[in-house]
Amino acid sequence: MRLLVTGGAGFTGSNFVRHVVEHTDHDVTVLDKLTYAGNTASLAGLPTGRVRFVQGDIADAEVVGRLTGDADAIVHYAAESHADNSLHDPRPFLDTNIIGTYTLLEAARRHGTRFHHISTDEVYGDLELDDPERFTETAPYNPSSPYSATKAGSDLLVRAWVRSFGVRATISHCSNNYGPYQHVEKFIPRQITNVIRGIRPRLYGAGRNVRDWIHADDHSSAVLTILENGEIGRTYLIGADGERSNKDVVELILSLMGEPVDAYDQVVDRAGHDLRYAIDSTRLRTELGWMPLYGDFEKGLAATIDWYRGHEEWWAPSKDATEAFYSGKGQ
Numbered sequence: 001m002r003l004l005v006t007g008g009a010g011f012t013g014s015n016f017v018r019h020v021v022e023h024t025d026h027d028v029t030v031l032d033k034l035t036y037a038g039n040t041a042s043l044a045g046l047p048t049g050r051v052r053f054v055q056g057d058i059a060d061a062e063v064v065g066r067l068t069g070d071a072d073a074i075v076h077y078a079a080e081s082h083a084d085n086s087l088h089d090p091r092p093f094l095d096t097n098i099i100g101t102y103t104l105l106e107a108a109r110r111h112g113t114r115f116h117h118i119s120t121d122e123v124y125g126d127l128e129l130d131d132p133e134r135f136t137e138t139a140p141y142n143p144s145s146p147y148s149a150t151k152a153g154s155d156l157l158v159r160a161w162v163r164s165f166g167v168r169a170t171i172s173h174c175s176n177n178y179g180p181y182q183h184v185e186k187f188i189p190r191q192i193t194n195v196i197r198g199i200r201p202r203l204y205g206a207g208r209n210v211r212d213w214i215h216a217d218d219h220s221s222a223v224l225t226i227l228e229n230g231e232i233g234r235t236y237l238i239g240a241d242g243e244r245s246n247k248d249v250v251e252l253i254l255s256l257m258g259e260p261v262d263a264y265d266q267v268v269d270r271a272g273h274d275l276r277y278a279i280d281s282t283r284l285r286t287e288l289g290w291m292p293l294y295g296d297f298e299k300g301l302a303a304t305i306d307w308y309r310g311h312e313e314w315w316a317p318s319k320d321a322t323e324a325f326y327s328g329k330g331q
Helices: 011-023 061-068 083-088 091-111 146-165 187-197 216-229 246-256 282-288 297-310 312-328
Strands: 002-006 027-032 051-055 073-076 114-120 169-174 176-178 202-204 210-215 235-238 243-245 265-267
Touching: 002 011, 011 027, 011 176, 011 216, 027 061, 061 091, 073 091, 073 216, 083 146, 091 114, 091 146, 114 146, 114 216, 146 169, 169 216, 176 187, 176 216, 176 297, 187 202, 187 246, 187 297, 187 312, 202 246, 210 216, 210 246, 210 297, 216 235, 216 282, 235 282, 243 246, 246 297, 297 312
Parallel strands: 002 027, 002 073, 027 051, 073 114, 114 169, 169 235, 176 210, 202 265
Antiparallel strands: 210 243
């Protein structure tokens, strides 16, 4: 297939592009606006005969229409995705996550293009820490930040375009990704790069908040499985049974990096901090036969630490600005 991957220079998008190149014969066009979270260095070394990069905005109907006409499928990763940033300035999240998705859906409708929409488990809100339940495809939406609210809105647009216009679309909701090429503003790479730089990691509040972690390689393989074999109109949840509290993650990072497990600072909790996410990926596993390779979170985290240790030239340019931003907020 000829794939148009939006946001393909970002964290999960670039990992998906690399996965496609390694495991298929598909050709890829990456469309990325190159905001602070996009980095063409994340695509370095990929074959130019199979991967083409176009800088542009998914809300630009002319660019999107032209690229969609040359594609068999759109894999829509592009999003403003940092919940903290959405609390500071929600407008870019509306522009990209709502208007951008609408623009892509209209192009897919005109050209009859297969469409896969990457969403998040944050649209479901959060769970209590002692709740045995996990999110399923039928869980009600209950977003708690401008980020998750705009992602919920984009999901509803996709479902409406499937039902109203017959767009051949699927949706996936993933748990928290970690792995190579993740911006240092995010929780795991921020702590890893802090330790590398000799800075004490920072933990929001008591660190009891729980996230369900999945390695970016596993997320990529799940998305490819859904794209190639998923049922049109279906929603699939992607998870690897990786529930860990933020406190446990920080302490494991410190342990794996040879530091005392209590060598971190607690900072004021962020506004509206969701308590717990947990994914039930039974449908994906039973209907499509997908299974994660990184079932051992500690092993995947160790590999991620090794990657950041070996690729300081990739993350260093954005590290100082990120820490200055958080220091100004006391975080």
